Amino acid sequence: TGNRDEIAHLDFTTMALPYFIRKPGKTLVVGAGGGSDVLLALKHHTPEIIALEANKQIADLLLGPFSDFTGQIYSRPEITLEVRDARQYLQSVDTRFDLINLSLLDSPHMATGGLQSASESYLYTTEAFSLYLSHLTESGILAVTRWLKLPPRDALRVISTALETLREEPLLRGVEKHLLFIRSWRTTTILLSKFPFTPEELARAETFCDERSFDLVYHADMPSSKANRYDILEAPSFYEGTAALIGQASKDFIGRYFFDISATTDDRPYFSHFFRWTKGPALFRQLRKEGLPMIELGFIFVLATLIQAAFASGLLILSPLSCLRWKPRSSHPTGPQPRISDFLTTVLYFASIGLAFMFLEMALIPKYTLLLSHPVYSTSLVLGVLLVFAGFGSLSVRRFQAKGPGFLWISVGVIICWVGLQAGVGDALFNLAMGWNLLGRFALALLFLSVLSFFLGWPFPSGLRLLAKTSPGLVPWAWGINGCASVVGAVLGKCLAVSIGFRLLMFIACFFYLVALITYYIGFNRKPTLL
Template sequence: LAVLLVVDGPLGVGIFQINRVKGVDETVGRERVFEEWNSFSRIVGFRITNEEIEGWGLSGDPNRPTIAEQIILLIDGDAATPIALFDGDAANARYLLNDVTNLVYHLRQDADVLVIGPGGGRDVLAALASGQANVDGVELNPLMVDAVNQFDHLSGGIYGLPNVNITIDEGRNFIARADRNWDIIQSSLVDTWAATSAGAFVLSESNLYTVEAFQDYVSHLSEDGIFTMSRWFHGDRPTETLRMTAVALTALERMGIEDAPNHIAVVIKPESLIATLLVKRTPFTAEESERLVQLTQEFGFTALQIPNRVAEPPLRDLVYNANRANFWENYPSDVSPTTDDKPYFFYTLRLDNLDDWRYEQGVSNMNNQGVFVLYSLLGIVTALALLTIILPLWWKRRQALTQTPGGALYLLYFTGLGLGFLMVEIPLVQRFSLFLGHPIYALAVILFAVLLFSGVGSYLSGRLAHAHPERTATWVIPVLLLLLTVYAYGLTPVLRSLLHLELPARIGLSVLLIAPLGLLMGMPMPLGISVLDRTRPALIPWMWGVNGATSVVASVLAMVVSLNIGLRGTLLVGMAIYAVAWLAMLGIRVAVNRTPISERSLELATGD
C-alpha cells in the first residue's frame, strides 16, 4: 500500500484519486486540472469559465472583466485562491485596486513591497497594477508556486518577472531573519479556512498573528512604511477584526509608541465580511486620513477607525479604551492579543463559556467546533484509560499494591511520568516551530531528538543506577526540573538570537538543545521499572500500561492546557507533574529502605 501511495504521488499515476473531501464531492460541476500533495497540504486546481472575475473584497466595479478561463486553487478542501490573470500589461488588472484588501496601494507609489502568502499571485498582481517598483513574496507552500508557473498561459509567468521575487519560506520566519526593510508589507487572508470543516485550524499555532510578529512587521517597514493585514469581519461579533486590532495596538505600545491609535486604520467591506487593517510606523498624516475617507466613499467601503477622522464601534470601544484589559475581559469572545507564548489567534472561546462556540459567526464558528471535538476527545481518552488500565489495576492488584513497599506511590509515579513527558514534549515542539520555519520541521526534528536521546538516557540509567535505582531517580528528576526551568524562561531569547542561521544549522542546533533534556527525560521510567523489579515484578506490566495510557491522555491534555494558558504555562504544568512524581519516588525510596531484605526476597519469590 505504501509503495502504491508513493507511486501515485510524485509520478501522478492516479491509482488513488480522491474526489470526496470533508463531505463534499469536489468534482461536481468542476473540471479538475491540477492535484499535488506534499507533507503538509493537498492542492487541487479547478478550471472555471465564463464567469465574472473573482475578488473577495472588490467593490461594484462596472469594469470588472468577465473571464474566459480561470484556475481556482483549493487548499486542503477549503481555502481557495485564484491564479492571477496577467496578460503582460499590469494596467489591465487595475480593477484589483478596488478591493478593500488592496487599499494600501492607493497610499503609496513606486514602493518596495513584501507580500506574505502570495498564493495564486493576486496580491502580487495588484501591487504591479498600482505601479509599485519591486514585489517580494514569501510563500510557504511550494505547490502554489508550481501551480502558478504551470499555468503560465493564464498567470503570464508573473512569478518570473524581473521585478518579482518569490521565496519559499514561512512568512514570519523570513521577516524575522531579513536584514532589509520594505515600504509596504501585505498579508491578506493568509491560511483562512484551512481545515475548518474538521475544526482543527483553531488548534494550531499561528505565528503570523502574534504581538511579536506584528513587531517584526513594523520594525521591517521603511520610515514611512505601511503594514496591511486583512481578516474576516462579522458585524454582530467581529472577533478576528478585534483581535487583529488588539494585537496591533499592543505591538506598537511595546515598541514604545505612546499614540498607537494614530498609527492604525481599519476599513471594512460589510458585504464581503472583510476588514483591512493598516499600521504605520509613523502616525497617519492629516492628508493620509483624508485620502482614506475619500477612498471609502469612492468604493463604498465603511471606515471603522481612521486617525482624527473616524472612530466607530466596536473598534472605538477597543482602540480608545484607557483600560483595554477590561474590554477584553468583558467582551463575549476572547479578543485579547495573541503572543508567541499563546499563538492561537483563531481560538476565541473562554474557558468558563466553552459552549459559546455555537454563537460565533462564520469562520470563527466553524473553527471553534474543533474545541468541542478536542474536549470530547479528552473525555473519551481519559475514560478509556480509567476503564481499561487504572480501575482494573486497582480492582485486581489492589492487595499487591498495598503490600508492596511504596504501595500506591508507584501508581502516582508512573502516572506522573506518563503525563509529564508529553506535557513537556508538546510545548517544546510548538516552541521550535517558529525557529525551524514550519510545524512539520519542528515535529520531525524535535520528536526525533527527544525520542533518540530519551532512548540513550534510558540505556545510561541502567549504568548509573547500580543496586539502588530509587536513589538515582531522586536526583535525576530534580536535575531535569532545573533544566526545564532554564528552558521555560531562557529558550525563546536563545532561539530568537539564532534565527538568522540557515535551516541546516538551525536543525543541528535544535537537536543539540534538545539532547540534554531528552537524556534526562529518558531516565525516570526505566529507573522506576528497576525499583519495581526489585520489589514486586508482577506489577511491571500494569505500571507500563499506566504510563502508556496516561501518555495518551497527556497528548490531548497538553493541547487543552496550551490553548488556555500558553506554551510556558503548559511546560510549567509538566514540571509540576514531574515534581509530584519525584515526591512519589522519595516516598518509595523511604519505603524500600525500611523494608527488611528478607521480606523483599519473599515478595520476589511469590510474585504477588
C-alpha cells in the same frame, strides 16, 4: 499577460487600500500564493516586490506547470520570489519596506468554521508585529487583511495585538493615530503606520471606501456616525470594539468580552483560538440561538478527544482491579502481596511521568516550529530526538542506578534547569538563530533537545526496576498506566498549550516530575517483605 485592465477588479477589494493611501516603493508580500497580492502591487506600478511563499510545492507549481496561467508573474524583473517563512526571512535581512502585506492567509471555510483554533501561527504575534515594524521605512505601512467574522473577533485580536506592539515602541505616541481600519461584507483590512496618518491620507481612505461601499471602521478623528453605513450591522460593533481597545479601559474590555481577543504571543501563538472557559456556560446557551458561528470547532474537537481518551484510560486502568483475587499472604505467587498504598503509589508515579513527558512534548513541537519554520520539520525532529535520546538515557539507567539512591534527583534537576533555560533565553536564542540556514537551525535544535531527552529517559525504567523488586505483580499494570497517561497527556497537553501557553505547560510538566520524584523515594521506599 501584462494588461493591467484584466486585474482592475483587485482595486475593489479592501486589500487595495494601502496603494490609495500612499505609493509604496518596495513591497513585501507574505504568503504570495496564487499571486493576487503580487498582481495588485504590479497594477500600482510598485518598482520592487518581494514575494514570500513558505510552501515549496506551491512555488514550484507557480514557476512550472501554472506559470502561463499566472502570466509568468514570478519571472518579471521587479518581482523576487523567496521560498521562505516570513519571520525567518526578516530575521536574515536588513531591508526596509514601504509596505508589508499579510492578506487572507487562511482558507475562508476553515476560518469561518474555526478549524484552525488549535493551530499555531507565528505570523500574528506581538513579536512578529514588532519584527514587521522594525523592517518598515519611516513612512511604511503594515497591512493585515482577515476574513470577516461575526460577532467580531479576528479583527479585534489583530487590533489588540497591534496596539500591544505599538505601545512598546518608545518613539510612538498616540497609537490611535497610527491605525486605520476598514471592512467590506466579507473582509477586514487594518493598516498600521510608523508615521501617523495625515488628514489628507484619511480623506483618501474615506473616498476609497465611499466609492466601493466599504465601511470605514476606525481612525483617530472619525466620529461614530461614519461607521456602519453600508454593510449595516445591528450595532457598530467593530467600531465600538476598536475604540474600547484603544481606550484606557482596554484590559477591562478584553476581560469581559465574550471571546478571547487578548494579544497573541510566541508563547501562545494560537491566533484563531477565541474560546474562554469563563464564558463556556453562556456560549452553550448562545449556541441554541446562533449555532456554529459562535464556536471554534478545532478546539471543540480536541476537547471531545480528551473526554474520550480520559474515559477510555480510566476504564482500562481500573478494570484490571476488578479481577483481583486476594490470596493468603503466605501463598502469594510473586512474593510480597501489594498493599493499597502500592497501588496508589504505582498510579501516582507512572501517571505523573507519562503526563509530564507528553506535556513537554506537546509544548516543544509547536515551540520549535518557530525555529525550524515548518511544523513537519519540528514534529519530525522533536519526536525523533526525544525518542532516540530518551532510549539512550533508559539504557544508561542500570549503570547510574547502581551508583547510589540519589541518581533520580540528577535527572529531575537537569529537566527543571533545562526548562528554566528554555523559558528564560529560548526566545532570544531562536531569534538569533532564525537567520541561519536550515541545517544550522537543525543542529542547534538537535543539540539543545538531546540533553533534555537523555534525562527524560531515566524516570520510567527506574520506576519499573524498583517496582519489580517491591511489587513485581504490578509491573504490567504500571506499563498500562503510563501508556494511558501518555495518551491523555498528549490531548490534555494540547488543550493546556492553547489555553495557558508553552512556558506554563512546561512548568506543569516539571511539577509532575517532582511529584514522581517524591513518590519514588517515599512511596516505593520499602523492603519486599511478606505481609
